[in-house]
Amino acid sequence: MKRLLLALLLLASTLGFTQSTIIEQARNYRKSNEHALLNEFMGLLSIPNIVYDTVGIQKTAAYIMQMMEKRGIKAELLQPTTKGAPAAVYGEVKVPNATQTVIFYAHYDGQPVNPNQWAEGIEPFKSVFLDASLEKGGKIIPAPKSDEKINPEWRIYGRSASDDKAGVFSILSAYEVLGKIGQQPSVNMKFFFEGEEEAGSPHLAEILEKYKDKLKSDLWVICDGPVHQSGKKQVVFGVRGDINMEVKVYASKRPLHSGHYGNWAPNPAMLLSKLLSSMKDDNGRVLIKGFYDDVVPFTETERKAIAKVPSVDEQMRNELGFMRAEGGGKTLVELINLPSLNVNGISSANVGKMAANVIPVSATAALDLRLVLGNDAQRQAQKVIDHIKAQGYYVTQNESITDEERMRYPLIARVSVGKGYNAQRTKMDLPIAQKVIKAVQASTNEEIVLMPSLGGSLPLFLFEKYLATPTITVPIANHDNNQHAENENIRIQNIWNSIETYVALMKM
């Protein structure tokens, strides 16, 4: 009898029965402790964490260390070799008999804010509850009293509510809940919370290199970004790379009266318009020579996964309010798996109330290139530079153009290129990848989305380069979270779901 039971238990475990029981227990625990959980989260949100604000960053790190200590995790700071750069918050939990080690990553810094751009009554660091999203007419409501039921469709508004304090909170809460229901993780656990992801992780390499031994693991699980726009949970195996460029086109040395010189003196805004126009066709296809070369094709597994990604194109067009997408009929998921060229902004003289009848002296475009596996960031940027040259431009890196250059070249552009980084993709067939898929799938009744690569970028290549360790991203936020922009928010149900996802991952 005992043997049979044991055999059944083993079988149940293999089939995920134990896992779903644990998830149910976790859910029940959460349901009885929602107020306490949210209180801690609101405390975390109240600390300014703008990536360039050293004091706020340190305070946020200190709060997270307290959260860890409360859970019995010894917390420490991993300082990069560059003095003054933000430290990562680190801790580890050794599990008896565990054979694998997983590092759970999130970042605690946030994007800069312009409080004037936020909706009335919503401040970046005085988080508030809304009864729905602003776009759906949501109104600010008082924080729920301790005996009040919390509606999971409510949202919390504040900087980093989604990106990525929610990540830090979900990881630590999942670990806490696991303990509360009397369970141990199935893997050795390490916690790594970065403090300058929003600045492009300029010192992450230093930390990874310096703490190479401490950071040994079988897998990094990255908790950042949104779940699929269909609302389904997703597991993401890679990210695109990214590199920023700025193109500045020069004309006259001084602004000119448009009546006295218009249509004789060159107009930099028009020159820039023509230059940008030359880069893409009307369907958004990039016309730069070789732009789509170098791309490593998807594996069979990846292709199949992509084919199964639910289409959200129509839903998103409706939500975002445009009739026709770029791409000449290609789908969103196809397009985010290609290299891209996007204009982040353009500027020349003034418009609106500040507009004047002048010919501007220069015109500037900020571009970002997203890269897929096979692209090299600098090589991709060079293709853009070569294209600009092929349009007849003299290209320089200098901000000030000499008189000699001005009289020698009919078209002059200054192009500056950021450091950028390459794409990264973890193979979906790896045994540990399969374990992650199973764990996340066990935490939900809906079929999860397996995404070979996110459209967005994270410097995940660093983990490969410095630690030779694979990364898998398991995002948690609602897709309409206004990440990076004003009115950032998280839907409460997404927090609850994230705890269950990460409980499952800790028991994978």
Place this chain on the structure above:
Amino acid sequence: MKRLLLALLLLASTLGFTQSTIIEQARNYRKSNEHALLNEFMGLLSIPNIVYDTVGIQKTAAYIMQMMEKRGIKAELLQPTTKGAPAAVYGEVKVPNATQTVIFYAHYDGQPVNPNQWAEGIEPFKSVFLDASLEKGGKIIPAPKSDEKINPEWRIYGRSASDDKAGVFSILSAYEVLGKIGQQPSVNMKFFFEGEEEAGSPHLAEILEKYKDKLKSDLWVICDGPVHQSGKKQVVFGVRGDINMEVKVYASKRPLHSGHYGNWAPNPAMLLSKLLSSMKDDNGRVLIKGFYDDVVPFTETERKAIAKVPSVDEQMRNELGFMRAEGGGKTLVELINLPSLNVNGISSANVGKMAANVIPVSATAALDLRLVLGNDAQRQAQKVIDHIKAQGYYVTQNESITDEERMRYPLIARVSVGKGYNAQRTKMDLPIAQKVIKAVQASTNEEIVLMPSLGGSLPLFLFEKYLATPTITVPIANHDNNQHAENENIRIQNIWNSIETYVALMKM
């Protein structure tokens, strides 16, 4: 003997001898009073006069009224019928035995300023002296002490230093100097200083109509704009018309992450670039249908005058620092006698330090169309709108786009069109025009330039329409004055020359 002397004096007067004596006396008076003259000018420059700043405009008007009273001219405000709109400052001087009446016009309002765009140490309304133009390496110098010699190549930097407080100052100073050297004007004089020229003179018509009788005259002399780029004085018989447009292209409702949606969601900066590009070819020729229709050709006299205008194309290219002009080989003077389309500014999201990896929600271009005789402002703007529609755009005038519009039209542009006004040209053969030419020629040893039309614009058609009175423009500023832009300035020698020009005109 007495008779002979009298005859000689009469002859001298006819030959302009008396006029040049008077100009010499005026010059001598100026030379002994340069500090006092500039002090008053600097006082005028220190008053903010941005055309949309009601308080500043009123203060500027009050200062000018004081200047007039100081010269014994009774000053009054001519209020337009529209309440709250800027008034014109007005005064008159009756001259015994004078048979003709000339109104001297300048405007006291200035273009908007963005102080951040001005050079370090130079503020729009805290005028400073420089020892040369910024472009020639000029440095800020202390205001000259009362015993210090004033170098006429120095410049004064500040908003409206040239455009057009210099006009107000020159007219009033010429009148003052004339009195100081014991001379009376040869014509009845009226002074008319407008307060909203830089906004396109929206209420000038009201004033002209309301004060029709008061404003009776044989000629308006307009003191605005620069002398010829060759440095020669010029008399200008017409102006181009002008109309402003703003084109705003819409994409998603909210700013999007460029990684998750880039190259799928439409990019308004790219759309705007393509739209602007479609408006002109690489030589700057406007491709909008019918854009060059309606143009009234020059008369024989005008054609001859144009042929005599010194070529400044190469000089200006060198000075402005560009190798190739627009126009496919046409000269500057030819091009400013054609209708033009100029991009005043473009803007979408941010560039530089504020740039973020987003897809912007909209992109805006400010345009101005210059018009020549025969063009109608609204008809010309309509051609641009028709062109935008022909590119597939749905064009609206509303700032907010409805969801229905968003889902119905693939391309959406908001186009707003200013009131604008048409070109005007006075016949060079009119007897009073010939008198003006002679007077200005008498004030200089160099041959003056006779220009049938300025490239720039003034609402001179109004004087023709409401008062049936010809206008002739006699500009005074250095051509490199940065009119309408940051770092506006005037060369001191141009102020001195302007006093002599206007003394001559008051004795014409």
